Amino acid sequence: MPTAPATVDGAFAAALYADPAADGGRGLDTGASLLAADPAADTELRGRGEQFLRRAWERGWQPADVVRLVRRDLDEPHTRLVAELITTEAVRYERVAPRWRAQITEIAADLEADRGAGTAPWSADRFSYATTALELYRLLVRLPAIEAVGPVPGTPVHLPAADGEPRMLTRIRALLAKAEGTDFPEEAEALSAKAQELMARHSIDEALLADRAHRGDVPAACRIGVDAPYETAKVILLDAVASANRCQSVWNSGFGFSTVVGFEPDLEVVELLYTSLLVQGTAAMTRAEAAQRASGRRRTKTFRQSFLMAYAHRIGERLSAAAEQVTADAAGAEAAGDGDATRTADGGGRLLPVLAARDMAVADRAERMFPETVRTRVRGVTDGEGWAHGTAAADRARVPGDGRDRGRGDTGADPRRRLRPGA
Structure with a gap:
């Protein structure tokens, strides 16, 4: 035998x-x-x-x-x-x-x-x-080699001090939990907007702390699953969240995930906010779709695709506006000498150069990880009512600093997303 x-x-x-x-x-x-x-x-x-x-x-x-x-x-x-x-x-x-x-x-x-x-x-x-x-x-x-986003188990790894989660992240989690639990869309989106504001402040605080302590932080990466159906809309939402939080994302459609590159504190909040906004957007889509079906409409798939695409597009605008406003406020406070603002040798503010250096570091890490990415035109928005409802769901968010005079966007918008070749 x-x-x-x-x-x-x-x-x-x-x-x-x-x-x-x-x-x-x-x-x-x-x-x-x-x-x-x-x-x-x-x-x-x-x-x-x-x-x-x-x-x-x-x-x-x-x-x-x-x-x-x-x-x-x-x-x-x-x-x-x-x-x-x-x-x-x-x-x-x-x-x-x-x-x-x-x-x-x-x-x-x-x-x-x-x-x-x-x-x-x-x-x-x-x-x-x-x-x-x-x-x-x-x-x-048959699994091929893919881009590494962390150390292989068994190799030396630096473990952070076990001092618990930062209080800011705890507050952000609580806000997003409330946003997911409420039945009132306006409240949910206002809570999400406040969470993004806190995230931007958290990112700035971490950047300045790392600079003052000369920690030598470098960008990291993580992978976030993007599941069917409507994965294109979900990828756009993730890319919007990543961009608003000083990260870059690259989609691998073949394996159903996006790789997000950024500094570790920013990666944490990207994972939190994307998951929450996806839950909220899906709930808003379900409510809007139910109303459409009650009126005799049956084009479910095209409605959902267009709704989520519009939701992602508009949420991206508002998240970016919130992050930019927080950065501008912090830079203004630094220029006015408020708090313990860090100054450069020539008397200028330290915040903007620190953030610019981190942005360059993230871009460089993403380029080295994915030297052959391509950008792809997003298609598939064919339902005007779905687009209108998705935009309205995102428009209810009260995001500080996001002017109300902006257009809704249109179905011919051309958001291009980085895609790994062959994915």
């Missing part, structure tokens, strides 16, 4: 490395049959899965990226299996970056919730389990 490694090698040769188009899919059945007939190979099979994950980490992937891709391209059993493998594989690392740790914690929590819901055990059908494992591994082994 073959040893466990030999059984797994034979199954992989048939199912993972053979051309499925050439064998009509028979290789998968052959591999699953070999594994199902040899229970002693189970431990070796799971160990190989952990090796595939380790290889994915070395190619730039992170746990949330892998789970998102598996959930999109395969089925629930594959998602549950990859979550189990990730949580098991993660035990080997004593220290990982905070963002990595947060992803593992969330994956483990979702897995525990599934178990609590009474999900059927794998042992119910050995052939089905083996088929699921081989289908998952076939995806993992």
Whole structure:
């Protein structure tokens, strides 16, 4: 009888490395049959899965990226299996970056919730389990190298002091939670506008603190999932949030995520605000769509696409205006000598040069990470009523410094977004 490694090698040769188009899919059945007939190979099979994950980490992937891709391209059993493998594989690392740790914690929590819901055990059908494992591994082994956005687990990593979350971020979270929980659109958008104002102040404070302390901060990067449907509108919303918070984003449509480049405090608020605005925009769209259906209208898809595109476009204008106003106010206060404003050697204000230097650093990091990005014209806005309702939903936001005399925008607007070639 073959040893466990030999059984797994034979199954992989048939199912993972053979051309499925050439064998009509028979290789998968052959591999699953070999594994199902040899229970002693189970431990070796799971160990190989952990090796595939380790290889994915070395190619730039992170746990949330892998789970998102598996959930999109395969089925629930594959998602549950990859979550189990990730949580098991993660035990080997004593220290990982905070963002990595947060992803593992969330994956483990979702897995525990599934178990609590009474999900059927794998042992119910050995052939089905083996088929699921081989289908998952076939995806993992084909993952290409992508741009790294953090250290590979096991490498030296600087962990911030465990002194809790900054009070400003706590306030921002509370504002966004209220915005998501209210049934009144005007209140939700006013709360979001206030959150953006606080975010801009938080960014300025962090920039000046880093400059005074000579910390030598450098831009970082993170990936944020952008799921179908209406992913183009969602990408525009994320890009608007990133731009308003001194970050840059690049969309990889093939893998369903955008990479956001910026300084770490700004990345945190981009993730917070984008998630909240997406929740609020979807809720506003659902309410508007219900009213449309009540009047006999049936063009659901085009209405939703146009609504979200208009919402993203207008929200972007207002977020940028809020951030610019806060920066102008801070620069004005510095020029007037208010507070403990930092001055340059020639007596000029320090704020604007510091922010300009950080903007240049972010642009340089994004250019080095994505030297061959292209810009793509956004299309698909064909529903005038959807555009009008989406713009109105964003227009209700009371954003400080955003003049009310601006136009609504039009369906021929040409927002261009950076796109990774081949994505």
